[in-house]
Structure formats: structure tokens, C-alpha cells
Amino acid sequence: MEERYIPSQVEPKWQEYWKNTQLFKVEEDSSREKYYLLEMFPYPSGKIHMGHVRNYTIGDVVVRYKRMRGFNVIHPMGWDAFGMPAENAAIDNNTHPAAWTYDNIRAMRAQLKKMGFSYDWDREIATCRPEYYRWEQWLFLKMLEKGMAYRKESYVNWCEKCQTVLANEQVEQDKCWRCSQVVQQKKLWQWFFKITDYSEDLLLHCDQLPGWPDNVTTMQKNWIGKSVGAALDFKVEGSDEVINVFTTRPDTIFGATFMCLAPEHPLVETLSRGTDQEAAVNNFVEKVSRQERSAEGIEKYEKEGVFTGTYCINPATGEKIPVYTANFVLMGYGTGAIMSVPSGDQRDFDFARKYGLEIRVVVQPEGEILDGATMTEAYTGRGIMINSGQFNGMDSKEAIEKMADWLEASGIGKRAVSFRLRDWGISRQRYWGTPIPVIHCPSCGVVPVPETDLPIILPEDANLLAKGQSPLPTLDYFARTTCPACGREDAKRDTDTMDTFVESSWYYLRYCSPRYDKGMFDPKAVEYWMPVDQYIGGVEHAVLHLLYSRYFLRVLNTLGLVPFKEPFTRLLTQGMVCKETMTCPEHGYLFPEQGEKQDGNLVCTMCGKDVDVGRVIKMSKSKKNVVNPNELLEKYGADVTRLFCLFAAPPERDLEWSEDGVEGSNRFVNRVWRLALTCMETIQGVDAYKGPADSLKGDQAKELYIKANQTIQKVTADIETNFHFNTAIAAVMELVNAMYTIELEKADDELKSVIWFCLENVLLLLSPIIPHFCEELFAHMGNKGSILEQPWPEFRKDSMQTDxxxxxxxxxxxxxxxxxxxxxxxxxxxxxxxxxxxxxxxxxxxxxxxxxxxxxxxxxxxxxxx
Missing domain, CATH: 3.10.20.590 (Ubiquitin-like (UB roll))
Known part of the structure; x- marks a missing residue:
């Protein structure tokens, strides 16, 4: 054996062994307890980054550990291959999305295999394959049939740069989640999934996910956003139209002196049409469509509005009040209409002062008298009711319930619940995605594609248009078709594609039976493998992928396709990989290799100027503070890279990159290597000791044996309870240090048998973490087969004595x-x-x-x- 661990000789050898023996291939086995571990699958960018390496290493350790504990473990991998990320990258690289995607899948698959991850590659899927998205189209048709999917014209979030609509969940601080362009409002016909049908259930079950981090369930609760109050109808004067309002303060209805509608509200255009205000309203709506439209964004703008030219009737007072459209009202909250009570809401107060509208006090502090004409700000606290008919003199908090009773008895309104969550808009005006399986017929309207015609295959020979615009509407051979209902030959296919999050909302089910061709999945396989026992991925998907996946499973449950509602039993959101930034006064941000030390100073390799080392932040291409995993693999190998990722920080915390830390991991690996070589050269023909500690005669042997059993207990507990691999590794390091204190040449057979026991267990305990290394040494110790086929070591309770x-x-x-x-x-x-x-x-x-x-x-x- 070599004196040092040489990864380039060892790692490919064992990777080939695992492949040839199909060690990671699994099937359903009712006689064994299953364990389903899944990391969020990547989109094929062409290169794995350190975030991937860390995420997948964490999962791989757990998988290997669970296999050694006797579980039947499924650990699949695939590719989130449709959507804007792949399409935009292809455009930037002047190539076709299909070619770009498939080439990148090949490259990334090779990289993942070099890391030694224990995937069952027979289960590999790519969401851009027709055999995958066929079943997505099938489910869309079922949802359409059941009223779970619908099409309507509405204002939607539009990203001009990406040339497509975005779901509310894909707008982050008023910007596109992918390109950071400010999002505008645009009126389009769109397809929607009725996720709001499950608002209450999704919220309720947030408290029934004990294996999830609290911050993730809190984010979902806040996004779903349940509010309790009352629903009221304000009739429009001289019209059959009614403005529906939701309010959490029904006690203030007598103080509503005007109505405000969101500029996107469908009644804005209707109410202003034909009035003197029509042009002013249209100009205002156009202006607001270019502003940021979120709870945070609207605070940046002065509160403005325009009178629609129409009045509505306050149902409590019978008074007519003016209807405005205002930029501080959001369509995504309540009904998009606010009964404005300026004496009790600061935004309404500011608006009323600006436009000279009445401020009527209905709640005032006990012992004080407020006058709307002289107030300088709204009063939002608890108080005594005034100017409120029969409720005058009542405590405002008590009045909420009394008022709700009165509203219901009078037929004016009713108790109601509102949710922030809005239906999921899934139409995308882009090419690289799943075609929506409907046909638009001049005679029949929207006609579902017959199931026998599925899949509707995306033409992969289409050339992209400028700015990323979809070519599908221009492809006559794709867009033009025959209506399946009436036979008209001038019908048109829907040329929008589905949001990429549709594919990732059910992929975990497809892994259970990836080649099944009679449905989305084999029910028996899903019954055995699901739900996912441990899911691992970034917290950035808390209200995107994770919420959508929970919703999709509820849809499948409603359709009778699965008997459960939650897809992921436990969730680990790993921390980010971080590194300091480096900037040069001439060249800006630098990659790590563009800075070098000269005479104790860090200088730019391109110009020789001093480099400024900035704060430690998440690795990103834009800041160039990235480390290429390929360079690590070339220099240190997979196992040292894995060891550093696990030892530097607990999984849920950010990992700060450190070259010294990688070198330290490399030193430890070689320290164990040298110890193993010494033991194998010195200890011959001695079996590992496995009895109780009290039967050992020598103090050194007894102390070391107890230490080994304590280490087994510690490592097992750290992996089993909280995945704290860093402290598990530290415990093994302590045992190795203790073994180094023994003078092997002077050891008797009893001590040698304990040392042999310790060496075996060091390798078993480290095998999930540095598997190639441990396989090699375990084989050199005279063992047959894979170390992964060995049972996980058990500590002896009678050999744990210690103060x-x-x-x-x-x-x-x-x-x-x-x-x-x-x-x-x-x-x-x-x-x-x-x-x-x-x-x-x-x-x-x-x-x-x-x-x-x-x-x-x-x-x-x-x-x-x-």
C-alpha cells in the first residue's frame, strides 16, 4: 500500500465496484423497513457548485448510515430540467435549450458520480422528457375536469426581461426571482390552479409537521395569511354591481366614508367607463402598473388615487360614498377593495386629508373626545364606540362580535375568513416547458386534449426568438390543429407552457416507479416508499416548491390517487456555503485564484494592486467568491472534500469556506491512513476483542476499549438525532488520538486485539463520511465485499464505565x-x-x-x- 492516501488511485476503483455490483440499486421489499431520503434535485446548469456538494454529502452520509442499520433505502437523483433557468442560460450561450440541458445533464451526472454519492441511477429522471411530463398533462386534464384548474383574464405579475408571467410566490421584494427585474402588472388570459381550495388545510397541517424547522412552517403560515373578520357588500349607486369587501374591523363600518379599489380590480374599468373620470382612471392604472406592487413596495410611493366617477352605498349608514382607485390597495389582500375608515387607519387618514374626504370618528379613547376635522393622525387603539348607532358607548373590542351578529341578522354581511394565499398562476409565455394540453376552438371554446393524444410533445427543433420570446405561437405545425369536439381545422393549441414548479411538485412520487407507463406512478410502489422520510434542501423554497408540493399531494389525495396528504416527514434546510469576497480597485470582484500573496500582502494577479478582503457572504458567481468543486476533487479527492463539508459546521448552519480547514481534513485522513498501515504491519493473526471491558486485564486495553464504545455511542447519537456530523467526526478524532498513544511494538495480544477492534470501528464509523477511503482500508484488513454491507457497530452497555x-x-x-x-x-x-x-x-x-x-x-x- 502507498504511504499516503492517493484519491486518484482509490476513488475511481470503488466507484466502479459500486457500479458493477449495483450496490445502491433497490426494490420494494415488504419484509424490510423502508427509508426514503431525497435531496432537492438540481436544474442542469452544467456544473455542480459547493452548495450542491454540501447538500448531497449530508444526504449521502445519512443514506449510508441507514443502510448499515438495516433499512431498505431509496436514494434517487434526477434533473429539474424545464423552465427559465435552463432557457435563459441557453440563450446566453447561443445554443438551444434542449442541447444545453442534455449536455449539462451528462456533465453534472459525471461530477456527482465522482463524488461517490450512493444514488440508484436506474431511477434517474429528467422533467423535460415526454415520458415524464405526459403525466403532468394528464393530471392537468383531471384537474380541469374537477374544476381545480381554470382560465381567466386578470392582472398578473409580468417580468419584461424574462418575457413571462410570474406566480406571486416568484416575486421577491417586487422583483423577478430569477433576474431581479422589477415586476409590472399586465392583463392577460392565464391558467390557474385553485390552491386556495386548500388554504385552511395547508395552514392547519403546518402545526402537524414536527420534523420541519419552525422557521419554514412559520414562513408558510405567514404566506397563507389567515385573517378573521367579516364580508360586506357595498352596492354601487345606479347599478347592479356590488363591491365585495373583507374587513378585520367590522366595528368601524359606520366610519367608512369612501371606498378604495386596487388599480387591478376588475370593477375599476367597469365603474369608470363612460364617466368624466374614465381617461384619468386609465392613466392612473397605467402609471401604477409600472410601480412595485407588494406590501413592502407600496410603502415607497406617495399615497395617490383617482375618483372613479361612481358612488357606492355604505350598508350600515345608507349614505353614498365615493369610490376611488388607489395605489396603496393590493389585489392580493382580501378582495382588493377597502372600506376606508380614515379615523381608524393611517393610510386612509393620509388619503382623506390629501383629497379632502370626510374623517368620521367611530372609536375614541376612553375619557377623550376626538374630532375628525382636527385630528393629526388616525386612532387605531381600543376605545369607546361613537357615531355608530345602537353601538354607541360600547367597548370597541366587545363591539366586534356584536357588530358581526348585527351584520348577519340584517343581511348586510357575514362572518368570514380571508387568506393572503392566491391561486397559483401556472401559465408561462416561454418555450422550454410542458405544453398545456388544451385546444382553443372558434366554435367550442376551450377543449381539453383527449387523453389518448398525450403527450403533447414540445417541439425540440424550434428556434428561439429575440429576447427569449416563445416560438410556439409562430410554429404552424404545432399551434394549428383540429378541434377534437367539432372537427374544425382552424383550432389552435394553447402555446403557453406550465410553470417549472409544476414539474418539481410531484417528482418525488415518480422516483418510486420511474419507468411505470400506466399512470403518474405505480400505486403499490408509492404505498411502500412514500412519504419521503428525510428531505434536504434550501430554505429559499419555503413558499415555492415546498408549499406547491404539499398542495399537489392534496390534489392527488382528493382525486383518490394517494391515501396521504403530506409529502415530506422530516425536512432539513442546510445552511449556505460562504466565503469572503476579494476586490481589486481596477478589476472589481476577483475569483480566489486571482489573488496571491506577495511579501505578506494579497495582490491581484492581473495588475499587482492590493486586494481588499471583504466580509464572508454566500458564495455566488456575481461576487466571484466561489470555489470550483472540480479543483477540490483534483487536488484532494472526494472524501477529503466530503469530510470538510461535514466537519466545518452542523448541517443547518452556514459553512464558512476555509483552505486551512480543507488541509486539516486532508491531514486527518492521512493520519488515519498511517495508523491503519502501522496496525496492519504490526498486528497479525489477532481477532478483534468484543467482550466486556471488565474482562480485560490491562489498564491501557480497558481504557481504550471503553473509549471506543463511548465513541460508537456518541457517533450513533449524533447522526441519529440531529445529523451533527461535526461532533461525530470530532469523537472519532479523539479515538484516533487515543490509539496513537499506544506503542504497538510493546503491546501484548490483549491490547492488540483491542486496537484491532478500534481500527475496525473507526472505519465503520467513518465509512458514511469518507466511503472510498474506508472501503480501501477495510479490504486491506482482509475483509470481503463492501464495508457498506457491514452492520452499523453497536456499543456494549457493560463497557461504558466512566466518570x-x-x-x-x-x-x-x-x-x-x-x-x-x-x-x-x-x-x-x-x-x-x-x-x-x-x-x-x-x-x-x-x-x-x-x-x-x-x-x-x-x-x-x-x-x-x-
């Missing part, structure tokens, strides 16, 4: 956790254990740790200051 101390952990002086540790644990181990404790994580997550104080007495006190 222990109680560790008390405080966060900012408040007691948060207690646990026991060995009395000989060093301070770093105690800190790591405290930071890794699940009871502590929730109090420190996302916060800056200023210092950690350890005080060692009869009890060990740890105070974490955040």
Missing part, C-alpha cells in the same frame, strides 16, 4: 438544557456538545454568538452569549 459530569447550558444567562458528558471531555468538546444540543439550537439559530463561557466545577456551566 461523568452534568453540563448545564445557559443562553444569555437563562437555563436551556442539561446533559452528561465524560469528566475527561475537553473544553472544545463541551462547547461543541452545547452548541449541537437540539434544545439549544432553536435559541441560537440565526444569531451571532459573541462568546461562550465554560466554568468547570462539580457541574460544568456553559453560558452562550448571543
Amino acid at each position: 461523568e459530569v452534568v453540563v448545564v447550558v445557559q443562553v444569555n444567562g437563562k437555563l436551556r438544557a442539561k446533559f452528561s458528558m465524560g469528566a475527561d471531555s475537553n473544553e472544545d468538546d463541551i462547547k461543541a456538545a452545547a452548541l449541537g444540543d437540539s434544545r439549544i439550537v432553536k435559541y441560537i439559530e440565526g444569531k451571532e454568538i459573541r462568546k461562550i463561557i465554560v466554568i468547570r466545577k462539580k457541574q460544568t456551566l456553559v453560558n452562550i452569549v448571543v
